[in-house]
Structure formats: C-alpha cells, structure tokens
Amino acid sequence: MRFDYRIVFIITALLFTLSASLTLINYVESMDSTRKQLKNSSLPLTLDNIYTQIQKQIIEPNLIASVMSNDTFMKDWLSHEEDEVEKITQYLETITNKYNMFTAFLVSEKSQNYYTTDGFLEKISIKNPNNAWYFNFKNKPEKSEINIDYNEFMGNSLIMFINHKIYDDQSTMVGATGVGLKTSYINEMLKYFRIRYNFKVFFINDAGEILIAEQGIDKLEQLSNHPELKALIPDIINTETQLFEYTEEGESYLLTKKYVEELDLYLVVEAKVDNFTQSVKEAFYFNIVVSLLVTILVSIVVILYVRKIHTKLNELASNDTLTGLPNRRTFQGQLEHFMSLKARHQQALSLVFFDVDDFKRINDEQGHDVGDEVLVNIAKTLKSTIRHTDYVARWGGEEFIILLIDSQLEDATLIAEQLRKNIENNTQIFEHVKRKVTVSVGVTQVKENDDADSLFKRVDTALFQAKRVGKNSVTTVE
Numbered sequence: 001m002r003f004d005y006r007i008v009f010i011i012t013a014l015l016f017t018l019s020a021s022l023t024l025i026n027y028v029e030s031m032d033s034t035r036k037q038l039k040n041s042s043l044p045l046t047l048d049n050i051y052t053q054i055q056k057q058i059i060e061p062n063l064i065a066s067v068m069s070n071d072t073f074m075k076d077w078l079s080h081e082e083d084e085v086e087k088i089t090q091y092l093e094t095i096t097n098k099y100n101m102f103t104a105f106l107v108s109e110k111s112q113n114y115y116t117t118d119g120f121l122e123k124i125s126i127k128n129p130n131n132a133w134y135f136n137f138k139n140k141p142e143k144s145e146i147n148i149d150y151n152e153f154m155g156n157s158l159i160m161f162i163n164h165k166i167y168d169d170q171s172t173m174v175g176a177t178g179v180g181l182k183t184s185y186i187n188e189m190l191k192y193f194r195i196r197y198n199f200k201v202f203f204i205n206d207a208g209e210i211l212i213a214e215q216g217i218d219k220l221e222q223l224s225n226h227p228e229l230k231a232l233i234p235d236i237i238n239t240e241t242q243l244f245e246y247t248e249e250g251e252s253y254l255l256t257k258k259y260v261e262e263l264d265l266y267l268v269v270e271a272k273v274d275n276f277t278q279s280v281k282e283a284f285y286f287n288i289v290v291s292l293l294v295t296i297l298v299s300i301v302v303i304l305y306v307r308k309i310h311t312k313l314n315e316l317a318s319n320d321t322l323t324g325l326p327n328r329r330t331f332q333g334q335l336e337h338f339m340s341l342k343a344r345h346q347q348a349l350s351l352v353f354f355d356v357d358d359f360k361r362i363n364d365e366q367g368h369d370v371g372d373e374v375l376v377n378i379a380k381t382l383k384s385t386i387r388h389t390d391y392v393a394r395w396g397g398e399e400f401i402i403l404l405i406d407s408q409l410e411d412a413t414l415i416a417e418q419l420r421k422n423i424e425n426n427t428q429i430f431e432h433v434k435r436k437v438t439v440s441v442g443v444t445q446v447k448e449n450d451d452a453d454s455l456f457k458r459v460d461t462a463l464f465q466a467k468r469v470g471k472n473s474v475t476t477v478e
C-alpha cells in the first residue's frame with residue numbers, strides 16, 4: 001500500500017488558503033483603519049495644531065502693532081515733529097529690540113515717507129509695486145491686516161508684516177505702522193511636520209497661489225508640474241469641504257484645509273497615503289511568509305506522522321500480530337511473485353507446511369496464554385532455522401508455511417526435518433508447556449505447471465499424511 005501524498009497536498013493547500021485569507025482580511029482591515037485614522041484623526045489634529053501655533057505666533061506682534069498705532073507719541077510725532085527723524089528711528093529701534101521683531105516701520109500719510117529702524121527708507125509711490133500694499137491697505141475698511149511678502153530691502157526673505165492704521169482725533173488716517181517678522185519659524189514648523197509626521201503643509205491665497213511652503217520642497221514650488229493638485233485648489237478655496245483626495249502617478253494623497261482669518265490664507269495639510277500604510281504592507285508580507293513557513297512546517301509534521309501511521313497500518317495489514325510473521329494474505333502475494341520469477345529464472349522452489357500437534361490440548365490444559373507463547377517460540381525457531389532469503393508466514397491458527405527459495409525437494413525435506421527437531425527439542429517451549437511440543441510437516445516442490453491452488457493442495461496432502469502416520473514427522477509429496 002503506497003502512501004498517498006495527495007491528502008497532504010490538500011491539507012497544505014487548505015491550511016495555506018486559510019491562513020492567507022485571514023492575513024488578507026487582516027490586511028484589508030488594517031489598511032482601511034489606517035486610512036480612516038489618517039482622515040479622521042491625524043490630518044485634522046495636525047491641522048489644528050499648526051493653526052494654533054500660528055495664531056500663538058501672531059498674537060504678540062499684532063498686539064504690539066496695535067499699541068504702536070494708538071501711541072500718543074506716534075500721533076504727536078506725525079502731526080508736529082516729522083522733521084525729527086531721529087526720534088522715530090529710536091522709537092522703532094526700541095520696539096524691534098524689546099520685542100525681538102525683525103523690523104518695525106511707520107508710513108506717514110502726510111509726507112508719504114517710509115521709516116524703519118534705519119531711519120527714512122524711501123518715499124512711497126503708487127507707481128512702485130513694492131508700495132502697493134500701503135495704498136491697498138489704505139482703501140480697505142479694516143483697521144489692520146497681515147501681509148506675507150518678500151521684501152527686497154530685507155534680504156529678499158519672506159516677511160510677515162502686521163499693519164495697523166493710525167488715526168488722529170478726527171478719525172482721519174494719518175499713517176500706518178506695525179512690525180515685520182521673519183517667517184523662518186513657520187518654515188521650521190513645516191519642516192518639523194514633514195520629517196516627524198510625514199505631512200506636507202502649505203498655505204494658499206485666494207488667487208490659488210502657494211504663498212508659504214517649506215523652502216526647497218520641489219512639489220510645492222512647482223505647482224504647475226502637479227496638475228492633479230492644482231485642479232483641486234479652486235475646490236479648496238471655494239468649497240466647504242474639509243477633506244480632499246487625489247492620485248498622482250499611482251500614489252494616493254489626502255488633503256485637509258482650514259481658513260486662517262488673520263492671514264487670509266488657507267492652511268493645507270497633505271499626506272501621502274502610502275507613507276502611512278507602508279508598515280501595514282510590510283506586516284502583510286511578513287505574515288504571508290510566516291503563514292507559508294508555518295504551513296510547510298505543519299505539512300512536514302503531518303507527512304511524518306501520517307507516514308508513521310501508514311507504515312504501522314501496513315505492518316498490521318500484512319503481518320500477524322502475535323508472532324510478527326507475515327500473514328497468509330502477504331504470503332500468497334509473495335508466492336505468486338516467486339512462482340512467476342521461477343518461470344523466468346528456472347529456479348527450484350519448495351513449500352513446507354506444518355501444524356503443531358495436539359495444540360488444542362495445550363490450550364485446553366494450560367490456557368491460551370501458554371498456547372500463544374508456544375506459537376511465538378515456534379516462530380522464533382522457524383526464523384532461526386531457515387535462510388534469510390526464504391519466505392515464512394503464519395498460515396493461520398497453529399499452521400505455518402515456508403517457501404524455500406532455490407531448494408530442491410531433497411534439500412527442503414532436510415530443512416523440514418531440521419525444523420521438526422529444533423521445535424521438539426526447544427527448551428523454552430518445554431519450560432512453558434512442561435513437555436515436548438511437536439509438529440507435523442508436509443513438503444513439496446513447485447512443479448512446472450503448478451498454480452497456487454494445486455501447490456497448496458499437494459502440500460496440504462503431505463501434511464495430512466504426516467498427521468496420519470502418527471504426527472511429529474515429515475512427509476513429502478512429489
């Protein structure tokens with residue numbers, strides 16, 4: 001009976017399918033929950049965090065600019081002392097140093113002069129685009145504004161200006177003052193959020209231009225190279241929607257926005273989804289490999305175990321459990337095999353068939369256990385008497401059979417006689433039964449035209465004759 005590997009393959013396939021399916025379900029769920037967490041928690045939290053930090057940074061300078069615009073010194077200076085530039089320079093310098101601002105400024109409506117901490121800077125003109133901010137501001141109803149602008153006089157860097165109008169007692173606008181601060185802290189903050197949390201943060205104005213972004217981040221500087229993001233910008237500005245999604249070069253991005261009133265800008269936080277699902281993907285590949293290894297391991301254990309059981313079953317099916325000798329069925333198979341070989345190789349084969357004499361008496365008088373012990377010892381004697389190339393079996397009950405390979409009838413008779421003597425003189429059997437146990441033996445040789453039936457019939461006749469002549473003897477039938 002050959003071991004059928006198909007069942008192992010089926011078990012392996014089922015096991016792997018099961019564990020792979022569970023891993024896949026787990027993966028899909030984890031991906032889904034990571035996306036949900038990104039949408040519902042990480043992105044909005046980061047957005048609020050940045051918003052709060054920016055507001056905190058604006059509050060103090062805004063207050064300073066407001067105090068400056070209401071300062072009586074400022075108002076008096078504008079109406080009576082504008083020729084004393086020293087005084088205002090000192091005032092602006094004091095404010096800048098005291099509050100650690102990048103600059104402080106004043107524009108006089110009467111003289112159109114622009115003063116900074118360095119004194120008189122320039123005469124502003126409506127024709128100069130750099131001065132456009134003042135004329136725009138003047139025409140606005142608001143008393144204050146925040147402008148984020150590059151300033152060529154200030155190292156051409158991005159400066160946040162907090163502008164406040166100055167009014168005289170008749171509520172006429174007499175100028176504008178305020179402070180300027182470098183936005184480098186914003187850049188630091190944007191960098192921090194990118195490195196620490198994998199978020200890209202930027203600010204867009206009403207015109208859809210990205211006004212503040214981390215410097216050196218290609219994507220945001222070259223918005224025209226990113227049509228998918230560019231196409232979203234009108235929606236970011238004009239709709240109430242908070243969350244946006246787009247795909248670029250096969251990568252999925254999520255965006256969230258908030259309007260920052262003080263800056264009149266939209267704060268946008270962007271996340272590349274893959275950055276957040278990477279660990280889930282890695283866990284998925286790892287789990288698949290582990291599942292495969294575990295499946296292989298389980299399959300090996302199953303193969304080893306099933307093979308062991310299979311060998312045991314084979315043994316049980318082909319061997320006699322009491323003596324360990326092959327049983328009748330196995331013997332018949334072997335006999336047919338040797339008979340066909342004989343036809344090819346012209347090899348002499350003989351059959352020896354024997355039966356324990358008066359075995360029933362042993363059982364009846366001394367019990368079955370003693371009877372069993374006798375059979376076991378006869379099997380041992382049998383094995384030690386014949387050659388290892390011969391084939392022996394328990395035929396059934398107290399009958400044994402031997403196929404002697406390459407043996408003529410005369411040799412077989414000699415071996416049968418030897419066997420009979422060995423059993424009769426066996427001391428171990430004697431110890432158990434307390435008397436001699438003998439066997440009657442029939443011998444025959446396989447003939448040219450024999451089949452299994454004719455052969456058995458002949459050897460059975462020989463055994464019968466051996467019994468008839470008084471047992472404990474060997475009889476040969478040609």
Ligand SMILES: Nc1nc2c(ncn2[C@@H]2O[C@H](COP(=O)(O)OP(=O)(O)OP(=O)(O)O)[C@@H](O)[C@H]2O)c(=O)[nH]1
Nearest residue numbers: 355356357358359360361363368369371372397398
């Ligand atoms: N202890 C034991 N007895 C068995 C076993 N198989 C068969 N027997 C017994 O062997 C006995 C055989 O008895 P019989 O066929 O009458 O043969 P016998 O008593 O040996 O008589 P002869 O063959 O004429 O010498 C029966 O009592 C069976 O029950 C076995 O495995 N163990």
